[in-house]
Amino acid sequence: NAGVTQTPKFRVLKTGQSMTLLCAQDMNHEYMYWYRQDPGMGLRLIHYSVGEGTTAKGEVPDGYNVSRLKKQNFLLGLESAAPSQTSVYFCASSYTTQGGDTQYFGPGTRLTVL
Amino acid sequence: AQSVTQLGSHVSVSEGALVLLRCNYSSSVPPYLFWYVQYPNQGLQLLLKYTSAATLVKGINGFEAEFKKSETSFHLTKPSAHMSDAAEYFCAVSYTGGFKTIFGAGTRLFVKA
Numbered sequence: 001n002a003g004v005t006q007t008p009k010f011r012v013l014k015t016g017q018s019m020t021l022l023c024a025q026d027m028n029h030e031y032m033y034w035y036r037q038d039p040g041m042g043l044r045l046i047h048y049s050v051g052e053g054t055t056a057k058g059e060v061p062d063g064y065n066v067s068r069l070k071k072q073n074f075l076l077g078l079e080s081a082a083p084s085q086t087s088v089y090f091c092a093s094s095y096t097t098q099g100g101d102t103q104y105f106g107p108g109t110r111l112t113v114l
Numbered sequence: 115a116q117s118v119t120q121l122g123s124h125v126s127v128s129e130g131a132l133v134l135l136r137c138n139y140s141s142s143v144p145p146y147l148f149w150y151v152q153y154p155n156q157g158l159q160l161l162l163k164y165t166s167a168a169t170l171v172k173g174i175n176g177f178e179a180e181f182k183k184s185e186t187s188f189h190l191t192k193p194s195a196h197m198s199d200a201a202e203y204f205c206a207v208s209y210t211g212g213f214k215t216i217f218g219a220g221t222r223l224f225v226k227a
Contacts, residue, residue: 042219090157100146100165103215105157
């Protein structure tokens, strides 16, 4: 049982390049989330998904796109990377969103945009 | 709207001393409250959570937190700090029917030998 995994762990991009971050979970969770973590700002929600084939915007969605073609996978795309997108990205999943449900986090992807 | 405020971005204690990390929340509906811990270069993991049962919640590694509705607080405590407690701690709030969990900015705990 691997829990939540993220690929890649590290990446360096040049401004304007594109990339996709992959998140996979093996807990059969319906709900998945992408966050970014920046110093002093905690975690901010980028996009989330309440089930296969559905996605919704979070707090800071601009410059990102997502897809949830399979229940176990949630992809985060950067179409044209900018230095402001330098951050650590975390994927999380939960069984429900009924208030007190725990979110399970992946180990993170550290992205640097030059 | 729901929000979380963590008082102190950095807290330093000596090994064996009391740990107190402060969290205040704002919520127009009954909240669910969480503390997550993040060790260096790792993702967040749940430390404990309040889900409207007992107001004093015990978590892993000797941590506990008390929900005080009148003070809108959910402070995290541990009687005796250990070097292995050095990490970043996040308070978070969610609510029934909401799809999102709101995280505080985090408090980094340093433990001195």
